[in-house]
Amino acid sequence: MSTIIASNISDGTTSVASTYVVNGSAKAWVNFNGTSTVAIRDSLNVGSITDVGTGQYRVNFTNAMPDANYSVIATVNGADTGTYEFNDSRHQALGVVLSPTYASVSSKHPAATAWYDVWQMSAAIFS
Amino acid sequence: MRIQMTTTLHLWDRLAEAKSHLTPVQSKYRVLFEDSQDEPAKVLVPDPNWMAAALAGSILPPIDTYLRDRDVPDGQPKEHPYAEPIGPMTEEEAIEYLIMKDISPAVWRDYVGNRVVLKITPVELIPSDRSFRNAWKITQDAERIAA
Numbered sequence: 001m002s003t004i005i006a007s008n009i010s011d012g013t014t015s016v017a018s019t020y021v022v023n024g025s026a027k028a029w030v031n032f033n034g035t036s037t038v039a040i041r042d043s044l045n046v047g048s049i050t051d052v053g054t055g056q057y058r059v060n061f062t063n064a065m066p067d068a069n070y071s072v073i074a075t076v077n078g079a080d081t082g083t084y085e086f087n088d089s090r091h092q093a094l095g096v097v098l099s100p101t102y103a104s105v106s107s108k109h110p111a112a113t114a115w116y117d118v119w120q121m122s123a124a125i126f127s
Numbered sequence: 128m129r130i131q132m133t134t135t136l137h138l139w140d141r142l143a144e145a146k147s148h149l150t151p152v153q154s155k156y157r158v159l160f161e162d163s164q165d166e167p168a169k170v171l172v173p174d175p176n177w178m179a180a181a182l183a184g185s186i187l188p189p190i191d192t193y194l195r196d197r198d199v200p201d202g203q204p205k206e207h208p209y210a211e212p213i214g215p216m217t218e219e220e221a222i223e224y225l226i227m228k229d230i231s232p233a234v235w236r237d238y239v240g241n242r243v244v245l246k247i248t249p250v251e252l253i254p255s256d257r258s259f260r261n262a263w264k265i266t267q268d269a270e271r272i273a274a
Binding site: 003027030032035036037038039040042043044045046047048049050051052053054060062063064066067068100101102117 | 137138139140142143146151153157166167169170171172173174175176177180187196201202205207208225228229250253255256257260261
């Protein structure tokens with residue numbers, strides 16, 4: 001594996017500082033099934049997830065973030081009980097930064113009184 | 128497939144390289160644990176890309192680097208991204224590694240009570256029906272190892 005060291009990246013017309021590319025890349029991401037027996041579909045820089053309870057999960061990083069000032073973005077699709085439909089735009093996801101080593105993600109529906117499990121949950125971390 | 132890595136690569140680069148070459152491995156195991164009497168049993172789910180890296184070797188740092196990094200203040204350089212990677216692990220060793228990395232030592236090292244608060248269990252023994260998920264506790268019956 002080789003390393004390219006450059007201050008700028010250009011397509012021949014427009015140039016951008018390489019720091020934008022490095023800092024703008026997701027430092028970790030994960031897509032998992034939060035229903036039935038919870039399982040991870042795919043990821044980068046994730047060692048495991050913790051099924052904390054109904055609709056609540058923890059994403060544990062392999063390479064920890066430098067501090068707890070990073071950003072976590074989470075999205076959801078689908079419910080496990082059939083109460084709410086797939087692709088329902090009212091599904092909500094909540095991402096919370098808790099520690100340099102893990103982030104918390106949760107899923108909810110406005111009509112629900114509590115967290116609920118979802119068929120597809122995704123999270124991306126930027127720092 | 129075995130990836131040859133140089134020790135100068137950052138852990139982030141090793142993980143990215145591993146993801147592009149290794150086939151993900153879905154673990155046969157889950158880890159049930161209880162870290163609070165007031166909360167339901169939690170389930171640790173190994174990541175398939177991480178498991179592939181653990182089985183391949185030459186990617187993950189020694190577990191003791193993670194343990195030492197727990198005491199490093201936020202914003203200070205951590206040891207584990209730069210540590211020399213360790214060799215291949217068995218799946219059982221990888222699960223033990225993951226327990227020490229992602230579960231509080233209060234559960235796997237410091238707990239002194241009689242109640243079983245941590246179990247490594249085959250995935251098929253984890254209930255797939257998540258009814259009453261927030262009431263799950265680890266059964267204390269030695270013959271039954273489901274939540």
